[in-house]
Amino acid sequence: MPSLERYQRKLDYSYAPGLFPTMEALLKRPETVRRVLVAEKAAGEGIEKLRALCAEKAIRMETADRVLRNLSGKENCFSAAVVRKENRPLTGDRHVVLHHISDHGNLGTIMRTALGLGIRDLAVIRPAADMWDPHVIRASMGAAFSLNLREYPDFDAYLEDCGDRPLYPFMLTSSVSLEEGSMRAGNRFALIFGNEGTGLPEAFAALGQPVRIPQTADVDSLNLSIAAAIGMYAFTRAVEQKARRKGENTDGE
Amino acid sequence: MPSLERYQRKLDYSYAPGLFPTMEALLKRPETVRRVLVAEKAAGEGIEKLRALCAEKAIRMETADRVLRNLSGKENCFSAAVVRKENRPLTGDRHVVLHHISDHGNLGTIMRTALGLGIRDLAVIRPAADMWDPHVIRASMGAAFSLNLREYPDFDAYLEDCGDRPLYPFMLTSSVSLEEGSMRAGNRFALIFGNEGTGLPEAFAALGQPVRIPQTADVDSLNLSIAAAIGMYAFTRAVEQKARRKGENTDGE
Known part of the structure; x- marks a missing residue:
């Protein structure tokens, strides 16, 4: 195997830094783990648990202090999985779609929240983090390995692939509150969120049912x-x- | 005025770094701003808007590149307000209580969210961030200047001050879901959240009505x-x- 490089977007592999994300990669997507x-x-x-898992799955484990130092920045990082990137098909009914999102921490946190709330399909529309x-x-705490994650070059590509479901763009300009919007929803939906600074373009107001989270001025x-x-x-919650x-x-019938 | 020091907890003043937080300090709590x-x-x-506000409120504005560099870390920071710390009385019906929280980013984000959702009183139980x-x-985006913020040395001190309202400790071990718990609530409540890693101590289960956010395994x-x-x-939402x-x-009567 060629020597490991500092992470770049163009590589076909990435790193899952930290004990918990490494473990999640091994448990949820062992077929994508090249080494630990x-x-x-x-x-x-x-670390002993990692070692046992690697032995069980015949995955190579090696010491690589230099690579780990490059990965960790300020925080300590004693392990990482080297994982093959995948663009997985979105197979579930409930989607989260992130349009031109730019922050790594937000993206990872949204992955973890989606998994915790039972939404397993997440689309990212480029350009994006x-x-x-x-x-x-790391910010996803390894949730990335339990979700179907898929990048699309633009929103039309997402629509072509999955546009047959009710779309809910989140927009501060909408007159329909999140509560009203969610009450009408079925179990098949795409919740669409825009960029951190600029939100969704106005054109999204014409797509599906825009909703607004009520908030103070x-x-x-x-x-x-x-x-x-x-x-x-x-x-x-509304669906359940x-x-x-x-x-x-x-029951009452 | 004595020269400005690098921020430490024991100082009786702090810094609001960044243009937006500086502006919020000037607009919402000008009486606490010592200088900009x-x-x-x-x-x-x-910056011109800051200058005009300072002139209007007779607050001194000065260049202080060294202090700003110390404050900003990696990010650029072109302005900051020097603000007197306050421990404000909690006067509202709706409280958020953070017990032994340790992360600065979480604390700031929770402030911003509380303000956005119309909860204006926030208690922090020490030891805590x-x-x-x-x-x-900075993480609060200046929301800190619109909220009543109060630190308590321990939870008993909070109870003594504000314990006359229904308490809702958030605990994964509770058998009552957030939905059920919130439906029963009135407009007077304290939502209590524990530390990032350990949550609330088990003893909190005996306080008020513990609730659990439903989440997947x-x-x-x-x-x-x-x-x-x-x-x-x-x-x-439930209250509204x-x-x-x-x-x-x-209306129907």
Whole structure:
């Protein structure tokens, strides 16, 4: 195997830095793990668990202090998985679509929140932050390995692939509140969020049912990962509430 | 006035770094602003607006490149307000209480979210991240100057001051979902969140009505600022929904 390079977008592999993300890569997508890197001084229960998993799955484990130092920046990082990048098909009913998102931390946090709330398909519309950047994988706490992640060159490509579902662009200019919008929704939806600074272009108002998170005039807007979390919570709750009511009605028949 | 020091918790003043936080300090709490610092090369509309505000409020503006460099870390920072710290009384009905929170970014983001969702009182129970740290003020985007912020030495001190309201500790071990809990709530409440790594101590289960944010087994937990946002959204929505229904019923009488 050729020697490992500092991460760049054009590489066909990336790094999952940190014990937890390394473990998640090994548990959820072992077929994409090329090898596991550990620091020479790394020790402890976690590292032993990694070692056992690598042995079980016949994945090479090696010491690579220089690569780990480059990866970690300020924080310590005693292990990393080297993973093959994938552009996975979006197979679920519930999508989150991030249009021109630019912050690594937001992208990783949104991945983790989506997984926690039961949304397993996430599309990123380019130009955007690189969803395979090691900072994103780290911020996702390894959620990146449990989700279907797919990049699209533009929004039309997403529409062509998945546009047959109700679309909900999140826009501060919408007159329909998140509550109203989510109450009407079924279990098949795409929640669409725009860039941190500029939001979605006005043209998105003509797509599907735009919704607005009610907020006071005291803030300019909510942080993107916060807005996405509130949106995902409201939609997943509304769908489950409906399913429950339907169940209750059937019980009563 | 004595020369400015690098920020430390024991100082009776702090810094609001960045144009937007500086502006918020001047607009919302001008009486706490001791002076405004600008970089020698700072120029543009924003800086001119600061200059006009300072003139209007008779607040000294001075160049202080060294202090600004110390404040800004990696990011550029062309202005900062020097602000007197305050421990403000909590006067509102809706409280967010953060118990032993440790991350500056989370604390600032929670401030911004609270303000956006209409919760204006925030208590921090020590030991905890310093709510006056310049990183927190920056992450809050200046929301710190619109909220009532108060530190308590321990949770008992909070209870003594504000314990006469229904308490909702957020705990993964609770059997009551956020939805159920928030539906029963009135407009007077305290939402209590624990430390990023360890959550709330088990003893909090005996306080008020513990609630749980429903989440899949795929994640360990949600990020704290995400959990707090979802909690605040659910409670503020439930209260407003109730108020609306009451209004509708009254209309019908």
